[in-house]
Amino acid sequence: MMQQMYPQVSHDYQYELNKDMHIAAAHYIPSDAAGKCKQVHGHTYFVNVTVAGDDLDEAGFLVNFKVLKTILHDKFDHTILNDHEDVFDATNPNFFPTTEVVARIMWESIENHLRTLPNKPTCLQLFVRETPTSYVVYRPKKGNKN
Numbered sequence: 001m002m003q004q005m006y007p008q009v010s011h012d013y014q015y016e017l018n019k020d021m022h023i024a025a026a027h028y029i030p031s032d033a034a035g036k037c038k039q040v041h042g043h044t045y046f047v048n049v050t051v052a053g054d055d056l057d058e059a060g061f062l063v064n065f066k067v068l069k070t071i072l073h074d075k076f077d078h079t080i081l082n083d084h085e086d087v088f089d090a091t092n093p094n095f096f097p098t099t100e101v102v103a104r105i106m107w108e109s110i111e112n113h114l115r116t117l118p119n120k121p122t123c124l125q126l127f128v129r130e131t132p133t134s135y136v137v138y139r140p141k142k143g144n145k146n
Contacts, residue, residue, distance in 0.1 A: 013052035053121030103138035
Protein backbone atom coordinates (compact mmCIF):
# COMPACT_ATOMS: atom_id res chain seq x y z
CA MET A 1 0.00 0.00 0.00
CA MET A 2 1.23 3.46 -0.82
CA GLN A 3 1.94 5.58 2.24
CA GLN A 4 -0.86 8.05 2.81
CA MET A 5 -1.35 10.92 5.18
CA TYR A 6 -4.68 11.25 6.92
CA PRO A 7 -6.36 14.15 8.69
CA GLN A 8 -5.01 14.32 12.23
CA VAL A 9 -7.00 14.46 15.43
CA SER A 10 -5.67 16.59 18.26
CA HIS A 11 -5.64 14.61 21.52
CA ASP A 12 -3.83 14.21 24.83
CA TYR A 13 -3.38 10.42 24.77
CA GLN A 14 0.12 8.95 25.08
CA TYR A 15 -0.33 6.46 22.24
CA GLU A 16 -1.90 6.72 18.81
CA LEU A 17 -2.19 3.71 16.54
CA ASN A 18 -3.24 3.74 12.88
CA LYS A 19 -4.24 0.69 10.87
CA ASP A 20 -4.71 0.78 7.09
CA MET A 21 -6.60 -1.85 5.13
CA HIS A 22 -8.29 -2.44 1.77
CA ILE A 23 -11.84 -3.72 1.65
CA ALA A 24 -13.29 -4.80 -1.71
CA ALA A 25 -17.07 -4.54 -1.52
CA ALA A 26 -20.12 -3.72 -3.58
CA HIS A 27 -23.12 -1.64 -2.61
CA TYR A 28 -25.99 0.42 -3.91
CA ILE A 29 -27.79 3.40 -2.45
CA PRO A 30 -31.56 2.74 -2.30
CA SER A 31 -32.60 6.27 -3.27
CA ASP A 32 -33.47 7.90 -6.59
CA ALA A 33 -31.35 10.88 -5.50
CA ALA A 34 -28.27 8.63 -5.68
CA GLY A 35 -28.34 8.63 -9.50
CA LYS A 36 -26.04 5.95 -10.94
CA CYS A 37 -25.14 4.85 -7.41
CA LYS A 38 -28.64 3.37 -7.11
CA GLN A 39 -27.26 0.47 -9.17
CA VAL A 40 -25.04 -2.22 -7.65
CA HIS A 41 -21.39 -1.28 -8.10
CA GLY A 42 -18.15 -1.96 -6.32
CA HIS A 43 -15.18 -0.22 -4.78
CA THR A 44 -11.86 -1.05 -3.24
CA TYR A 45 -12.26 0.98 -0.07
CA PHE A 46 -9.10 2.26 1.60
CA VAL A 47 -9.77 2.36 5.33
CA ASN A 48 -7.68 3.92 8.09
CA VAL A 49 -8.55 3.40 11.74
CA THR A 50 -7.08 5.75 14.37
CA VAL A 51 -7.06 4.42 17.94
CA ALA A 52 -5.59 6.20 20.96
CA GLY A 53 -5.13 5.57 24.65
CA ASP A 54 -2.82 5.88 27.62
CA ASP A 55 -2.40 2.26 28.68
CA LEU A 56 -1.08 -0.82 26.90
CA ASP A 57 -2.50 -4.31 27.33
CA GLU A 58 -0.79 -7.39 28.78
CA ALA A 59 1.00 -7.98 25.43
CA GLY A 60 2.25 -4.38 25.20
CA PHE A 61 -0.35 -3.38 22.60
CA LEU A 62 -2.77 -0.49 22.64
CA VAL A 63 -4.88 -2.90 20.55
CA ASN A 64 -3.65 -5.70 18.34
CA PHE A 65 -3.60 -4.66 14.65
CA LYS A 66 -4.95 -8.10 13.72
CA VAL A 67 -8.06 -7.54 15.85
CA LEU A 68 -8.87 -4.29 14.01
CA LYS A 69 -8.51 -6.03 10.67
CA THR A 70 -10.67 -8.95 11.82
CA ILE A 71 -13.49 -6.64 12.94
CA LEU A 72 -13.72 -4.80 9.62
CA HIS A 73 -11.99 -6.76 6.86
CA ASP A 74 -13.32 -10.19 7.81
CA LYS A 75 -16.87 -8.86 8.02
CA PHE A 76 -17.08 -6.59 4.96
CA ASP A 77 -14.43 -7.71 2.42
CA HIS A 78 -15.83 -9.28 -0.76
CA THR A 79 -19.44 -8.75 0.26
CA ILE A 80 -22.38 -6.63 -0.81
CA LEU A 81 -22.68 -4.10 1.99
CA ASN A 82 -26.46 -3.90 1.67
CA ASP A 83 -26.64 -7.59 2.62
CA HIS A 84 -25.38 -6.74 6.12
CA GLU A 85 -28.87 -6.10 7.47
CA ASP A 86 -27.51 -6.06 11.02
CA VAL A 87 -25.96 -2.64 10.28
CA PHE A 88 -27.49 -1.33 7.02
CA ASP A 89 -31.15 -0.71 6.21
CA ALA A 90 -32.89 0.01 2.89
CA THR A 91 -35.60 2.20 4.42
CA ASN A 92 -33.71 4.60 6.71
CA PRO A 93 -31.22 6.99 5.03
CA ASN A 94 -29.16 7.05 8.24
CA PHE A 95 -28.40 3.39 7.52
CA PHE A 96 -28.00 3.37 3.71
CA PRO A 97 -24.46 2.18 2.84
CA THR A 98 -23.19 5.58 1.74
CA THR A 99 -19.53 6.29 2.44
CA GLU A 100 -20.59 8.48 5.37
CA VAL A 101 -22.65 5.72 6.93
CA VAL A 102 -20.02 3.06 6.17
CA ALA A 103 -17.44 5.16 8.05
CA ARG A 104 -19.78 5.58 11.03
CA ILE A 105 -20.73 1.87 11.12
CA MET A 106 -17.06 0.88 10.96
CA TRP A 107 -16.24 3.32 13.78
CA GLU A 108 -19.07 1.87 15.89
CA SER A 109 -17.83 -1.68 15.25
CA ILE A 110 -14.30 -0.79 16.38
CA GLU A 111 -15.40 1.34 19.33
CA ASN A 112 -17.78 -1.35 20.60
CA HIS A 113 -14.88 -3.78 20.76
CA LEU A 114 -12.48 -1.28 22.34
CA ARG A 115 -14.96 -0.62 25.16
CA THR A 116 -14.58 -4.26 26.23
CA LEU A 117 -10.80 -3.98 26.71
CA PRO A 118 -9.36 -3.44 30.19
CA ASN A 119 -6.94 -0.72 28.95
CA LYS A 120 -9.87 1.28 27.43
CA PRO A 121 -8.44 2.65 24.17
CA THR A 122 -10.79 4.67 21.96
CA CYS A 123 -11.29 5.07 18.22
CA LEU A 124 -10.68 8.74 17.40
CA GLN A 125 -11.61 8.59 13.73
CA LEU A 126 -12.41 6.31 10.84
CA PHE A 127 -11.24 7.35 7.35
CA VAL A 128 -12.85 5.70 4.31
CA ARG A 129 -11.66 6.47 0.77
CA GLU A 130 -14.24 5.21 -1.73
CA THR A 131 -12.52 6.44 -4.90
CA PRO A 132 -9.20 8.15 -5.63
CA THR A 133 -10.98 11.52 -5.37
CA SER A 134 -13.59 10.94 -2.65
CA TYR A 135 -13.31 10.11 1.02
CA VAL A 136 -15.09 10.55 4.35
CA VAL A 137 -13.72 10.97 7.85
CA TYR A 138 -16.02 10.01 10.71
CA ARG A 139 -15.28 11.37 14.18
CA PRO A 140 -17.70 11.11 17.09
CA LYS A 141 -18.79 14.38 18.64
CA LYS A 142 -16.99 15.03 21.89
CA GLY A 143 -18.96 13.64 24.79
CA ASN A 144 -21.19 11.62 22.44
CA LYS A 145 -19.50 8.27 21.98
CA ASN A 146 -22.68 6.28 21.34
